Amino acid sequence: MNRxxxxxxxxxxxxxxxxAPAVPAGAAEAPGASRxxxxxxxxxxxxxxxxxxxxxxxxxxxxxxxxxxxxxxxxLEDGMPKPGQVIVDRTSTRTFTxxxxxxxxxxxTLKATRVEYSTMTETDVxxxxxxxxxxxxxxxxxxxxxxxSTARPHDGTEIRVVSGYWKAVYGCKTDATVYRLRxxxxxxxxxxxxTPQCRTIHGTSGSPVIDARTRHVVAINNTGNDxxxxxxxxxxxxxxxKGTVTVRHGAHYAAQTYLLARCLGKGGDVVLSRSxxxxxx
Numbered sequence: 001m002n003r004x005x006x007x008x009x010x011x012x013x014x015x016x017x018x019x020a021p022a023v024p025a026g027a028a029e030a031p032g033a034s035r036x037x038x039x040x041x042x043x044x045x046x047x048x049x050x051x052x053x054x055x056x057x058x059x060x061x062x063x064x065x066x067x068x069x070x071x072x073x074x075x076l077e078d079g080m081p082k083p084g085q086v087i088v089d090r091t092s093t094r095t096f097t098x099x100x101x102x103x104x105x106x107x108x109t110l111k112a113t114r115v116e117y118s119t120m121t122e123t124d125v126x127x128x129x130x131x132x133x134x135x136x137x138x139x140x141x142x143x144x145x146x147x148x149s150t151a152r153p154h155d156g157t158e159i160r161v162v163s164g165y166w167k168a169v170y171g172c173k174t175d176a177t178v179y180r181l182r183x184x185x186x187x188x189x190x191x192x193x194x195t196p197q198c199r200t201i202h203g204t205s206g207s208p209v210i211d212a213r214t215r216h217v218v219a220i221n222n223t224g225n226d227x228x229x230x231x232x233x234x235x236x237x238x239x240x241x242k243g244t245v246t247v248r249h250g251a252h253y254a255a256q257t258y259l260l261a262r263c264l265g266k267g268g269d270v271v272l273s274r275s276x277x278x279x280x281x
Contacts, residue, residue, distance in 0.1 A: 058264030
């Protein structure tokens, strides 16, 4: 997971994709990124102190509900969850920088009241609950939340990875769905692998992966194999149904979010019922 410390980017991951990354004019361009079509912008995108994230809503969300921010589990402010650990309903005072649609301007600061859900087991996700509703945020800043898709993206889906930390948009396609992705002590299910043209960098962890056609969030950018090592930290490996391990040096991955979307109940609560396939505490 490519962690950096001492004032640099902490708990940040590089990702990959299919077309050249697109950075709106005036936005901070990620090193190595080139400009391209920018049909997906920074609407609903936030920057964390160490990662990227997004303002999101589920299929049952109402405008009066307290808003949610989505990022990676490994972007949690007090350290990465341990293998098997699931955190629910924990107090938080984390803040997020809300960007305008161009990524050039900071609109304001959003504040969390709690961690709704966080884990690095089977997936890599943190959901924060804010102190303001979707309606209040839209009235104050003119920014709607991104919608979480309840469906899996098909292989070959045209996507955009939008980093609030770097203010960069990367154009990509999904390459394949990986049965199991293993990194150090963590194992993730049904991760998305990207085609190699999106050259995302440290600080893009937690970026929403947006279906370019529907504009819905389908995954969260989370890891990549840096050094060609086998199943070590910063070097995830793929494991198929037969247990065969494949190492793809330079490959990058994201955690799908359809399970989270299906588990969001009324009020934006993550409802860990029998019908919810997310890990439980």
